[in-house]
Each structure stands twice: as structure tokens, then as C-alpha cells.
Amino acid sequence: MGSENGDSVEQIAILTPRLIIIPTPTAISFNPYRALYSDLHATVDFCQMGFGHHFPARAWSDEETCDVIQARDIERCWQRRGLGDFAVGLRGPSTFEPDNHSKQKGDMTILKGNDYIRVAGLNNVHLASCEWVGYAGLRDATTTSMPPREPGDPVLPSWVEMIELRYGVSPKFWGQGIAQEASKAIMQWSIDERGVKRFIAETERENSRSAKLLQKLGFTLSGTNYWKEPSELEWECAAK
Template sequence: MTEIRTPRLVLRRWLDDDLVPLSEIHADPVVMRNIGDGGPRSAEQTAEDIEAWEEEWDEEGFGLFAVELLGSGELVGAVGLSVADAPAEAVGQVAIGWRLGRVFWGQGYASEAAHAALEFAVQDRGLDRVIAVLRRGDSASAGVVDKLGMEAEDTAPHPVHGYDVSVFGIDLTQYRE
């Protein structure tokens, strides 16, 4: 089982016990406003998400990690890698993404977990490039992208949802931990 420890977090594969706390995170419209269609997700949709992330782990050798607090084991959210399916400028590339419960915002957890996911991409999976696709106006995620050293590459409308997204990239051969 793939597990990464940071000073405050554990990034690991998904467990059955993660469904309820992740469903609570997905039910928060403020958390979800910049993800997918911008609306909250049901428990059933959350179960489908976890199943899809686990399938990606099996097929690609990477995916979104469940992120928990090291001390308490409380689920913070999801951070990790996936193969981008939109926009066209990003399709097929490995993208980093995150979603954290609102109570965990502003504490550096997203940046800490994202750094660990990039290290995993380089050291364990041998990837040489990772992108991020952000909804325009998502200033909190833009801050994480900046801390990761990613640079803006493109802007495009999302083909399904219609809002504008920005594509950022980083050459992992130059990535510094």
C-alpha cells in the first residue's frame, strides 16, 4: 500500500471508512465551487469518485491520495495525481489536484500534501512533467500552484462546464523539494 508521511499528514490509498468524511467535504458548496460543475456532490457520487480514483491507481500507478492528519487520523481531503480529461490543452497529461475540507483551509495542508505528491511523481513514478488545471479566479489554489513552482501555460474554456480554466505546468527534472 502506497503511503507518504509529511511532518503533519499521511497520504494513503482510500479506505471504506473514508466515504462519510469525504462525503461531508463534497457536500460543502464552498469547497466544491471550483471543482467540476461547481456544485456539491452526493454520497453516491463521492463513492463513485473514490472508486474511480482507486481504478486510476490500479491502471496508472498513481491517483488521488486520501489525506489525513498525522496525529488524529482525521480525513483532511484528497490530493494527488490524475490523467487530465479536459480542456483539450491538458488532455492526457498528468495533473495534480486537491480538495480539502473547509476547516483545514489556510493552514498549509494543501501545499504540504501537493509537495509530497510532486515528490512521489518524481521519485516513485519517474514522471518528468506535471500540470494543474484551475478554474480562473480560484486564488487559493493559485497560491498552492505558485508555491509548487508551476508556471502558467494556457487558458481555455472548460468544454463541459463552460467556465475558463488556466493550465499550469512544471518540469519535474528541475523540481526542488
């Protein structure tokens, strides 16, 4: 997808049995996805579970939502490493079917080029009308979410071993395995396409829901202190 540094982002779609997953440099143009993203961050339960009490819920305007996605994800993540957030939508029982030429691996299919255009429609018209339910993302934590390193801190491994997994799903879809299905797909994609060697994550200590999800994905408690937040647990998972 584009160059190694993310200077350009090729349009792709990842299909899983239930989901269609699109990089946010494409999905930012979809009004329904921006509305969903804004609604998530205006929902108290979502913000408290995912970010803790230090991230208050607040309704963003559409302009603010665009600015946040552009600055926080596209510029800091996709343009630097060719990794970032993906919009997660529902496929429906018979929508977005791949053909025999699409690249398939396990339970996911990657659509590129003409295959992508065939599914997405002219100017992504088919994708824009999807029911978007959340996001799942991968980012180099050393250049995004981690605090600056200080004298005496251990030397960090290569960035391909410091890829942070993040996800967020609308509360009305909680408990349906959507975050797990989407995360598994983008993790495999990043191993195959970006050479990722290790994943990390952090959760609020009381967020047992995310802890169980990470364990299902193969994560274990790492004992690291990358984020230096006593209220958080840190996790890791070697690429397979």
C-alpha cells in the first residue's frame, strides 16, 4: 500500500466473513464513517472504557472530526509508516463478494486495483453507503502514543516490534466479536505487507473486556512500562 513511508496510500479493501475494512485515508471521505467516528467519541461509556476518565466524551463537528482523523491518523501514522486506522463496516449477507482473482488468505480477502474498483463502485459509491460500526488500527507507538524517552529508559527495539493495536466499536455492537475479527485481519495484513514482527497494546486496568479480547488475539501481559501510566496494563504479541 504505497511506499514504505506511506507517502501514498493505495486503495484496498480487506474482507472478512462479516466485515469490510478500509484504510481511513479513503474512509475519511465517507460521511457516515465520519459521523460514526464522532458519535463514538461523544459516548461516555465508549470513552471511559477505551481511554479512561482522563478522556472526556465530547461531540465533534464534522470539521473537527476531519481534522482529528487527518492529523492524528493520516499524517502521524499512514504517511509515516504506511500503517494506521481502518474503518470497519458490515458486509451484509451478499455484499462485496470477492471474485476468484482476489488475494485470499485464511478468512480474509485483500482487494486491490480493478478488484477494489469493482467492489467499491465509481468514486467509492458502494462503500460510502456501508453501515460503519467502528475502527481498528495499527500504528508505530514510538512516534505516536508513547511519551518521550528519558535518560535511563531501556533502548527500544525496531519500530516493526513496536506496533500498537487499537480498536473501537459502537456500543450497540459490543459482544459480537467485531473488534476481534477486524483486529485479526489487519494484524495479518501488516505482517504480510509491512513486515511487522511484534504487536503491543495498552488497556485501562479495569477494562476487562479489552483484556479478554487481546488474550483471544494471542496477547499476554508484557510487564513493560512504555506508556508510564500506573492506571494501565501493557500487552505484547509476537507476529506469527
